[in-house]
Amino acid sequence: MTVPSHITAAAQAAPSTPALVVDADTLDRNIARMAAAGRAGGFALRPHAKTHKCPQIAEKQLAAGAVGLTVATIGEAEAFAAGGVTDLFIAYPLWLDDGKQRRLAKLAAGARVQVGVDSVENARRIAGTGASVLIEIDSGHHRTGVRPGEAGALARAASELGLTVDGVFTFPGHGTAHAANATPTDVRAQAARDQEAALTEAAASLRDAGIEPTVVSGGSTPTAALRGDGQINELRPGVYVFNDAMQVALGSCTVEDVALAAAATVVSVPAADRFVLDAGSKVLGADPNAWSPGYGLVPAYPGSKVVQLSEHHAVVQLPPGVTAPRHGDRVVIIPNHVCNAVNLAAELVIVREGRHVESWPVAARGANS
Known part of the structure; x- marks a missing residue:
């Protein structure tokens, strides 16, 4: 491994340590590369801002063509809305208490806000806030999300609650997991295939329920370059702006x-x-x-x-x-x-x-x- 001169120079330039230093030229290249991949692949880019949490970087991503931002919490959404971002997706099956319902409604009054759901119970508490929803699909990470074939029934139930269902999404987080007798490339590729198959089935399930999914959203930096020719029309990578030791080990960057x-x-x-x-x-x-x-x-x-x-x-x-x-x-x-x-x-x-x-x-x- 050669020592990256840009990182070494950045470390030497820090006024004091410890500090997190960002090489701006590499940051700009990373943003431009992913934006170009989106244009070439015909998918919208909605970067996950939980990686950088920084309005200046969000501004760069949006200027490069991102349609909006993905965030993990209402608090993150509030921070970026305060910075002028008007299109936000909270990619998480929120459980809204009364206070969070009020906060979400306030957000949705000033911006387009989507929220992930994976149960009728989640959806019921989002109804009336002004936010629309995407149905979360479990594509193999086994954290949150419904099985692909169950997406239509949940979408119909959410629609009957008065919610607008924009589509489906998943997080192929198992693309970073260690697997015996498999290379990192094998694991990333399998997660990408799982994501594609799950979202294609889920989108069909929505159509069978009479709801046309306008958003079919996948994600993750490790699988972004492995998107197939299926129905995915949006990706939500986050780490790509900076990259890290995990991404180097996975082979998704150098x-x-x-x-x-x-x-x-x-x-x-x-x-x-x-x-x-x-x-x-x-x-x-x-x-x-x-x-x-x-x-x-x-x-x-x-x-x-x-x-x-x-x-x-x-x-x-x-x-x-x-x-x-x-x-x-x-x-x-x-x-x-x-x-x-x-x-x-x-x-x-x-x-x-x-x-x-x-x-x-x-x-x-x-x-x-």
């Missing part, structure tokens, strides 16, 4: 495509084969990587592993024969899961051509409800 990394400083060198950085779980998050050991990727030291993560420390184990950095040296760590890392940061340090140009607030940080 290290050169990573736009965000943690800039950290060596604070201790307790042994010749080990050093400690000032970026722990409160900077990187603590997600494991299903396809690669350790708590992050350290590209300047191939073969190394982040073997221990405390709140404020990362312990890096070096392979034999590799010289440890010195106290005070800057080292880059690429987080395993960038979405969690960003949610821990108050701001993103933006670097262009190796120079710190500005910092962007993580406006939807902690907007978990």
